Amino acid sequence: MLNTPPATATGILEAIAFDADGLVPAIAQQHDAVEETLATSRVCYFSRSRGRLWRKGETSGQVQRLHELRIDCDGDALLLLVDQTGVACHTGRRSCFYRAARDGELIEIAAALIPPEALYPSG
Amino acid sequence: MLNTPPATATGILEAIAFDADGLVPAIAQQHDAVEETLATSRVCYFSRSRGRLWRKGETSGQVQRLHELRIDCDGDALLLLVDQTGVACHTGRRSCFYRAARDGELIEIAAALIPPEALYPSG
Numbered sequence: 001m002l003n004t005p006p007a008t009a010t011g012i013l014e015a016i017a018f019d020a021d022g023l024v025p026a027i028a029q030q031h032d033a034v035e036e037t038l039a040t041s042r043v044c045y046f047s048r049s050r051g052r053l054w055r056k057g058e059t060s061g062q063v064q065r066l067h068e069l070r071i072d073c074d075g076d077a078l079l080l081l082v083d084q085t086g087v088a089c090h091t092g093r094r095s096c097f098y099r100a101a102r103d104g105e106l107i108e109i110a111a112a113l114i115p116p117e118a119l120y121p122s123g
Numbered sequence: 124m125l126n127t128p129p130a131t132a133t134g135i136l137e138a139i140a141f142d143a144d145g146l147v148p149a150i151a152q153q154h155d156a157v158e159e160t161l162a163t164s165r166v167c168y169f170s171r172s173r174g175r176l177w178r179k180g181e182t183s184g185q186v187q188r189l190h191e192l193r194i195d196c197d198g199d200a201l202l203l204l205v206d207q208t209g210v211a212c213h214t215g216r217r218s219c220f221y222r223a224a225r226d227g228e229l230i231e232i233a234a235a236l237i238p239p240e241a242l243y244p245s246g
Contacts, residue, residue: 025148071229072219073212079220089196096195097202106194 017076025077041066043082060119062086092116140199148200164189166205183242185209215239 043064047054057063064082071078089096092112099106166187170177180186187205194201212219215235222229 069224070220070232071222071224073214073216073221074219077219091196093196096197096200097193098196099194101192101194109193 017074019076043080057085060086060090062088062119064088087113087119090116090119092119140197142199166203180208183209183213185211185242187211210236210242213239213242215242 042055042057043066044053044055046052055063063085064080065085067081067083069078069080084094087094089098091098092114093110094113095110098108098110100109101107165178165180166189167176167178169175178186186208187203188208190204190206192201192203207217210217212221214221215237216233217236218233221231221233223232224230
């Protein structure tokens with residue numbers, strides 16, 4: 001997950017229960033701490049649609065800087081505390097979770113801050 | 124996800140991209156709002172290890188009351204805002220994400236609030 005894992009990262013990797021495809025779900029949260037203790041790392045995911053590593057923001061510029069990586073009790077999920085540049089969602093919203101179920105309907109609870117075409121200019 | 128889905132829940136279900144096993148990752152967060160607007164629901168998951176529906180807290184009593192359900196941009200993940208009774212983790216911790224990667228090592232950043240055997244008494 002880190003750009004250049006330290007030599008001591010082996011124990012951390014061994015604690016993660018990767019699935020048969022070598023993947024693990026990762027949850028990214030905006031952290032609100034002021035300090036940037038681990039701020040030299042940029043978050044990298046594996047894109048199943050692209051079939052390769054995906055350093056978030058490489059096209060859009062909306063990068064995530066790693067604040068802290070946490071592992072859950074049985075090692076099959078990660079929580080990433082990040083500092084999000086701009087918006088996190090390809091729709092131009094701060095969060096991908098902008099639809100809420102209320103009274104049996106899906107309601108949009110956040111508007112796009114920038115048009116998606118500004119994130120992914122063609123040509 | 125709701126105990127008794129309203130008839131109008133069909134549209135919400137159709138927006139969720141269940142995988143080939145009929146499952147979808149769900150992220151549960153403790154919400155800190157005072158109001159209990161949707162407080163009549165209890166959170167239910169599917170337990171892959173048990174192979175059946177799992178109403179969280181049915182054994183331990185550490186139930187999750189649904190505050191709001193949100194769906195992400197492409198419908199393949201849910202965010203549950205919940206009110207957690209007691210601890211969420213089977214280890215007796217408030218959160219399952221109690222191990223953080225710091226300086227190349229996994230550090231425990233939260234202690235158990237109650238012994239696990241108090242959650243799951245035998246016999």
